[in-house]
Amino acid sequence: MPRFSVIVPAYKVQAYLPACLDSVLSQSYPDLELIAVDDCSPDACGALIDEYAARDARVKPVHLAENRGLGGARNAGIAEASGDYLVFLDSDDTLTPDALRAVADRLKETGDPDVLVFDYARTYWDGREVRNQLAAQLTEQGPAPFRLEDRPGLLRVLMVAWNKAYRREFVARHGFRFPPGYYEDTPWTFPVLLTAESLATLDRVCVHYRQRRRGSILGTTSRKHFDLFEQYDRVFAYVEERPELARWRPELFRRMVDHYATVFTKRDRLPRGSHGEFLRLARAHYRRYRVPGARLRLRHTLVRFGLHRTFRALQLAAAVRRRALKSAVWLVRAVRTAALGLHYRIQLRLPLRSDRAVFTAEEGRGDPAALEEAFRALVPRLSTAWIARPGQEHAVPPGPRRLRPGSAAYWTALARSRYLVADAAFERRLRKRPGQVFVQTQRGTPLGHAGLDLLERPAAARDTDFAELLRDVDRWDYVLSGNRHATLTWERVHPGRYTTLEYGLPRNDVLQRATAADVARLRASLGVPEGAVAILYAPARRDHRCTQRPLLDLERILRRLGPRFVLLARTPAPARGTRIIDVSGHPDPAALCLASDVLLTDYAPVMFDYAGLDRPIVVHTEDWAAYEAARGAYFDLRDFPPGAVARSEDELIDIFATGHWCGSRSAQLRAAFRERFCPWDDGRAAERVVRRVVLGETELPPVVPLADRTPAPSACARPQLVTVPQPSGPRPVTDGS
Template sequence: MPRFSVIVPAYQVQAYLHECLESVLSQSFPDLELIAVDDASPDACGDIIDEFAARDARVRPVHLPTNRGLGPARNAGMSRATGDYLVFLDGDDTLTPDALRTVADRLKETGGPDVLVYDYARTYWTGDTVRNQAAARLAEEGPAPFRLADRPELLHLLMVAWNKTCRREFVERHGFTFPPGLYEDTPWTYPVLMRAESIATLDRVCVHYRQRRRGSILGTPGEGHLDVFAQYDRVFAFLDSDPELDRWRPVLYRRMADHLAVVFSRRDRLPRGVRAEFLCRARTQLRRHRVPGARAPLPVRLRHGLIRLGLHRTYRVLRLASAGCRRLLGLTAGMLRAVRSGVLRLHYRTQRLLPVRADRALFAVRHDRGHGGDPGALEEAFRSVVPHIRTAWAVAPGLRHAVPPGPRRVVPGTAAWFTELARAKYLVRDAPFDPRLVKRRGQVLVQTQGGTPLGHAGLDLQERPAAAGDTDFAALLRDVDRWDHVLSANRHSTLTWLRVHPGTYSVVECGQPRTDVFLRATAADTVRQRELLGVPADSVAILYAPARRDHRRGQRFPLDLERLARRLGPRFVVLARGDTGAGVRPGDWTVPRAARVVDVTAHPNLPGLCLASDVLVTDYAPLMVDYAVLDRPIVLHTGDHQAYEAARGLYVDLRAVAPGPAARDEDELVGLFASGRWCDTHAAGLRAAFRERFCPWDDGRAAERAVRRIVLGESEPLPVTPLARRRPAPAATPRALQVTVPAPATLGPPTGTPLPVGTAPAPPRGAAAVDAPAGPVPHALRPRPIVPDRP
């Protein structure tokens, strides 16, 4: 008896069925049977199912003699199911990787409930992926399992069968089946949730719900949409069968009224000749099942009342009037914006007639996301080294609180911002300057760049269309021609910037100003940052920050963060941070709401994240150069090296000059942490060579060097503190830490065997001995026994 019976009905989905079935059979949890039902599809669906059945014994093909519809096709699959739990999946949708393993773990964790509800994300034909907006209702907080009365908000989720798995014995005992016709999920979802003695939730995307451009069932106009009335009649007949279910009648009445309003307002569902009949039947439906006194907001009650009274012309007039008002407001707002823009352009022209002020400096970072980065460090150095220069900071309206006291806050696009843009002598930014900027004689433009270039940048992207995207290289060169100074962290950066950004500017090779904080911070600062993130004091915090993949439409973490945290064990916390640069879309870098996984993608203080962590796991991100200044362990995870190099290109062969040990897949990565090789002497040697090559100037005074060179004109830089004498902020790794990591047999001890951090496992018999840490283990890494977690 398999754990899951995955039922996939197929009708005219030949273009998507292969991907759907493959997403099931490639699951990391193999204990399943796949019941693929060919609903007499006129295309090649039946042949595709037979091909998969011949390839994999877990596939059980079912061919129906005539087309019966989605509901009866699912029933045919259920009648042949033998698994503990039923999983429904439409033929054009897919399961996410490791979805069934996560579902199985949650079922075991919650004691095998009757129903488990999980989340989904809509995947559009454009490549965008957007998670369900009601995901908060699936929070795993509180007792589990529970009954519907404890979490009634589940009734407001999408009424579908494929966002939940149901115990087969529970379904058979109550005789649940799908009715014929459209909207067949409605009389299934509500009764199943109401009858379930135990329900649990899983706050993770397990299904990708495909949004087809054309051809979906609900997006095809026709009289079949009138089936919605019969489906709700079945729901209310179910309520009538048990007086104890009357408590749900007001909720279902409102859900029905809202659903009918949605169907009527969608132009892709009801043909013109059916709309009047639909409203007439909707009026009868709402009158028949009306619940007096049901609470609802006034606009909702008005909409329901108009439909119930059959005032379809009034309803249509009000909808048209509402749309007209929105259109009028939009035109008015557009005119006001045009007038405001003209006034601001005139103001900017006027300000450019006034002299440039040598005591003013304007700073900004990419996308105006607050105070930080190299411009933030330079702004602080301006106030300490040349205090006579008044600084201003350009920041988006919602992030003004992120700017510390000292600089004047100006919002881009306002009159104050245009004034600073026109009259400030020093303009500092880590991204292209605003195209509206007209550089004046006497103004000094300082470009700080975005860190040490490891991947191709500038004009080199002309040969990398995937990475270049919609880059306007002519505009890039116009911006380069305005630069006066470019900051560089090391010789590699200097040579790269001069080549990929050809211009007449001068390169100020002084280090990375944003890393100065690492040399000034104390142990108390590290502890405070960990407390702000909620990292336990006895945990190893892993900052996982992969680079953006230019060859992908959507961005996702290469590692399964929830599974990684589970395999590493309770002593590790993963701080997941995705690249928020250009091209990132809503829904990218989805982080599961899982124990010991913290989403820090939107965290405004990247140096604070580095201080809070004990080790960095990355691949090709320039952050590794910043992190090397901290002299803390760095681990590389480069499983897709060839694909990344083909799309973006690399200046540095990280396999030859890696800042630490490298892993190609998840097993090797877990093995590095299990064996202690992530922080042994070999890793320290790699990191030391990397620091010597890429961090020669980063001794805590990089910003001061840049200000003295750019503002004061000093040609001799400040003396550099040798690497051996630098004292970065200490890590917060507890004095006694012992981890238990289930590692592969070839990479460490058997699963569950405690292994002290910093200690290498004994080599297999007959194998060469690996390098072991020389000398005593540092006091901060000495092991202590841990108490196993309670079951």
């Protein structure tokens, strides 16, 4: 008897069916049967199912003599099922990798409940992926299994059959079957959840819910949406037959009214001329199933009173109001833009203020934040301001005054501040004045191609305006560099008259100055358990991919490594798991480096910063060829790595499981990497920059040799993190040149 019976009904989905079936048969948990039901489909679905059955014995083909609809096809699949649990999957959707393994593990943890509810994500034709907005209802915190009374919020999660696993014996004992109709999921899911004696949740996306560009069944304009009334009649009939479920009538009533209001207000659902009839039936249902005292939302009054014409009049009035507001907003913006332009031109004619400095960073804080702190510490007379772009307010350091882009204060600061510091391009309309000093910090040491080298890399360059890039370069006075490799690269790909300051990267100063107490505080703030080995996973962006999903199955890796490891995931798509801490929105990468014990990356520049900490680094280079082809690389990372190199996920797991990640060979590779890319990162880079740029000093603080540096200690067990002697060779010059 298999653990899972995965039931896939198929009707006119020949373009999507192979991906659906492949997603099931490729699961890492193989104890399953796949019951593929050909619902008398007129296309090639039946032939495709037979082809899969011939290749894999786990596939049970079922061919129906006549079309029964989605509910009937599912019932036919249930009749053929022999697994412990039933899992329904629509034939244009897919299971995520390792979904069934995660479901099986959670079922075991919670004692085989009647129903397990898991999460899904909507996937769009353009590559976008949006997780269920009510994912918080699926938290695994608290006791499990539980009854619906303990977590009534589950009734607000999307009422579909395919986001749950059902114990087959439970389904058979209560005789649950799908009814015919358009909304067959409604009278299935409500009774199932109300009846289940044990429920559990899995906080993991297990299904990718495909949003078709055209052709979604429930998104079509049809009178079939009137089927909703019959389905809710079935739901309330089920409750009326079971007096013990009467307490759920208020919640079911609210859900019903909200469902009716949603269908009515959607423009693409009801045919022209049928809205009044739909609202009259909805009003009749409102009166029939009303529960006195049930709290309703404002939009529910539409159903209660059947205000069809009133609703249409309000819609028209709202449309007129929106158009008037849009015109007014456009006029106000035009006037404001003209006024700010005049204000900026006036400010350009006023004297520069030598005691003012403006800072900004494209992402997080980085080098500009470290320099801003050094400006205030070494030159107290200076007043600093930070440009806080929308959505980045959390990344603003605590010291400087905040400037909102586009405000009068913003334009005043750009026009009259002597020092402007940024890691990306400043405002395009900014005019550099005589006496102003522009400091370009860049964003770390380059591995992938940048600047003019992207002319031949359209995937990576995207919409880069190279003429504008060169105009911005012409405004730079100083460019920061952390090593000779970066210096030679920046001066070639950003040709200009600026001066390169090869003094180290200010953002890495904190890595040398932090203490063990700082590390412990940061780990506690992130929720890293005491004694755990914290892996910071920070992958690079893939220019050749629209979606930026992690290439690694992080949950599988942690399962294989055991409970001692936790993972700090700095990924574009937030990762989830019991031992995965999402730090994708954390504004301070340096804090994440300090809190971790080992860095797991691929081609991200953070590896050059992390090497200064003298902590283990593991690089995953499985798609190196694709990355190099799309972005280009200045050297082959596999030939000169900062630590152990994994060319596959299994090899990566082996590196951690065997301890190679922190072994002597990895330490030797890291030492050579540090010598080449971290010669100046001794904790005083920001000081050297400020003394040269602001104070005009030429005698700068000497560089601490690599062997004499004491970077912040790791919180991991000391015997595992062995530091080998630094390789011999010439040390960086210390005369500030």
